[in-house]
Every structure is written in C-alpha cells, then in structure tokens.
Amino acid sequence: MPIVATCSHCHATFEANDRLADKKIRCPKCGEVIRISSGAATPGATTFRGAPALSRNLMDDAEIPIKDPLADRAAHSLARKKFRRRLMLWSVLLTFVAIIGVGIYIAYQKVQTMKMPVAAAGGIIIPPPPLADQLHWSTFESPNDWSIQFPDVPQESSADGTTTIWLDGGPDLGRFLVEVRQESNAAWNNLTGQISVEEAKREVNSANLLSVADRRSLFATGYQVHRIRLTGDIPMQGSHSAITYKFSVDGATYTILWQGKTSEAGSQVVRHFFVSFQRKGAAPLSG
Numbered sequence: 001m002p003i004v005a006t007c008s009h010c011h012a013t014f015e016a017n018d019r020l021a022d023k024k025i026r027c028p029k030c031g032e033v034i035r036i037s038s039g040a041a042t043p044g045a046t047t048f049r050g051a052p053a054l055s056r057n058l059m060d061d062a063e064i065p066i067k068d069p070l071a072d073r074a075a076h077s078l079a080r081k082k083f084r085r086r087l088m089l090w091s092v093l094l095t096f097v098a099i100i101g102v103g104i105y106i107a108y109q110k111v112q113t114m115k116m117p118v119a120a121a122g123g124i125i126i127p128p129p130p131l132a133d134q135l136h137w138s139t140f141e142s143p144n145d146w147s148i149q150f151p152d153v154p155q156e157s158s159a160d161g162t163t164t165i166w167l168d169g170g171p172d173l174g175r176f177l178v179e180v181r182q183e184s185n186a187a188w189n190n191l192t193g194q195i196s197v198e199e200a201k202r203e204v205n206s207a208n209l210l211s212v213a214d215r216r217s218l219f220a221t222g223y224q225v226h227r228i229r230l231t232g233d234i235p236m237q238g239s240h241s242a243i244t245y246k247f248s249v250d251g252a253t254y255t256i257l258w259q260g261k262t263s264e265a266g267s268q269v270v271r272h273f274f275v276s277f278q279r280k281g282a283a284p285l286s287g
Contacts (some may be wrong), residue, residue, distance in 0.1 A: 010030040012027065207242075254279075
C-alpha cells in the first residue's frame with residue numbers, strides 16, 4: 001500500500017511504495033536525501049507531482065545505497081596491503097636483476113682478462129702478456145712456414161718424416177708438444193670427419209688412463225681443426241688433462257698438444273701456447 005512522504009528540506013509530499021519504509025531515498029523535487037517514515041500519512045494529502053525523473057509511485061530502484069564507513073576503511077586497508085606487496089615484489093625482482101647484472105659484468109671482465117693475444121696478419125707475433133712467474137717465451141720457427149711460442153727453450157727431434165718439437169715444463173707447466181707428420185689425412189676435412197680414439201691419444205703420456213671428455217671441430221682456411229680433450233687420474237699425480245688440436249693440410253698432419261694438471265688447463269700459459277701457433281701468417285687455433 002503506498003505511503004505519503006514529506007521532504008524535510010523542501011516540504012514537498014509524494015507517494016512512495018511501502019517497501020521503502022524506513023529507507024533513505026532522494027527527494028524527487030530537490031534531490032536531497034531523506035528517510036521515508038513508516039508512520040507517514042496515508043494517501044489523500046496534497047502530493048508533489050512534478051518530479052521529472054521519478055514516477056509518482058517510487059519503486060525499489062529509487063533507494064539510495066548508503067556507504068558503510070567501516071567497510072570503506074577495510075577496503076582502503078586491503079588496497080594498501082596489496083600495494084605494499086606489489087612494491088615489495090618489484091623491489092625483490094629489481095634487486096635480483098641487479099645482482100644478475102653485476103655477476104654477468106664480473107664474469108665478462110674475467111673473460112676479458114683471460115683473453116690471449118692473437119697473431120696479427122703478415123706473420124707478426126704479438127708478444128705474450130706479462131705473467132706472474134715472469135716466464136721466458138721462445139718462438140720456434142719452422143722452415144715450413146709455421147711457428148709457435150713456448151714458455152721456455154723447446155727441444156726438437158725428428159724421425160721418418162715426423163718432426164716433433166716439445167717442452168717438458170715439469171709438474172707446474174706441464175708438457176707442450178708440436179708434431180708434424182708428412183702424411184695426408186684428407187678424411188679429417190670432411191664435414192662429418194672424425195678422429196679415432198687412437199689418434200686422439202697419440203703422443204699423450206699415460207693415454208690408457210685418460211678418456212675423451214670433449215671433442216669439437218672448427219673450420220680454418222680450407223681445412224678443419226679438431227679439438228680433443230682427455231681427462232683422468234694418474235697415480236701419484238692426481239687429475240690430469242690433455243688438450244690436443246689436430247688438422248691435416250697440404251700433405252702434412254699437425255698435432256699441437258698440452259698435457260698437465262687439470263687445474264692448469266685454462267691458464268694463461270696454456271691458452272697463449274695454442275693461440276701463438278701460426279701457419280702462413282694465420283692463427284687457426286685462435287677461434
């Protein structure tokens with residue numbers, strides 16, 4: 001049954017649905033919020049009929065939602081907590097990225113300091129960097145247009161078309177060796193060419209105690225360079241490694257080898273020994 005409500009602001013009266021009793025609505029005339037009293041007068045009084053937006057009989061959709069201050073504070077508190085969580089997450093993420101960046105930079109600087117000089121064009125050897133132990137580097141020059149540097153005075157031997165240049169640096173430096181055989185192994189230069197295990201272990205001391213840990217190939221000027229790494233434990237000497245580069249070109253087979261303690265395999269001395277090798281003015285082992 002409709003009830004009659006009176007606006008407490010403009011004093012206009014209007015009929016409203018009895019379901020709006022004791023609820024707050026906006027006056028259809030002045031727009032102010034008023035409460036509909038359950039004891040309002042019954043129909044028959046002078047009523048306001050000029051509301052442009054609301055019908056004479058107000059329905060449920062005319063009810064004005066009233067905000068709860070406690071609910072508002074709870075919502076703001078939850079929003080602040082979510083913001084703090086996001087801020088903390090981004091802070092942790094940025095810190096992690098910064099740590100990774102610093103680690104990459106340090107690793108890059110470390111690699112840069114380990115780089116060895118590469119032979120320049122025209123067969124000019126760039127001098128090796130100063131080393132902590134002040135090693136004396138000697139350059140061995142072959143009459144067959146190749147050369148290499150040793151961290152001491154190398155020794156030479158030859159037999160049956162094979163020339164071997166070697167240096168035994170003892171337990172600290174290891175063993176450096178270059179072997180040149182006057183024989184061709186054209187199969188080594190095939191795209192899928194491989195070197196036998198026997199060939200990989202050729203000229204390696206205690207080869208039966210070492211096994212192939214890694215092997216890869218790279219292309220130089222018109223031929224393929226094979227890199228083999230052997231590792232194993234030698235009694236009374238501990239973990240040892242042998243790094244060998246092999247290639248065949250112009251009717252000759254080259255073996256450039258270092259063998260010593262595994263801990264020294266990546267040292268500046270070993271790295272410079274390999275990159276100092278030149279053939280006809282090029283440095284095929286510098287890649």
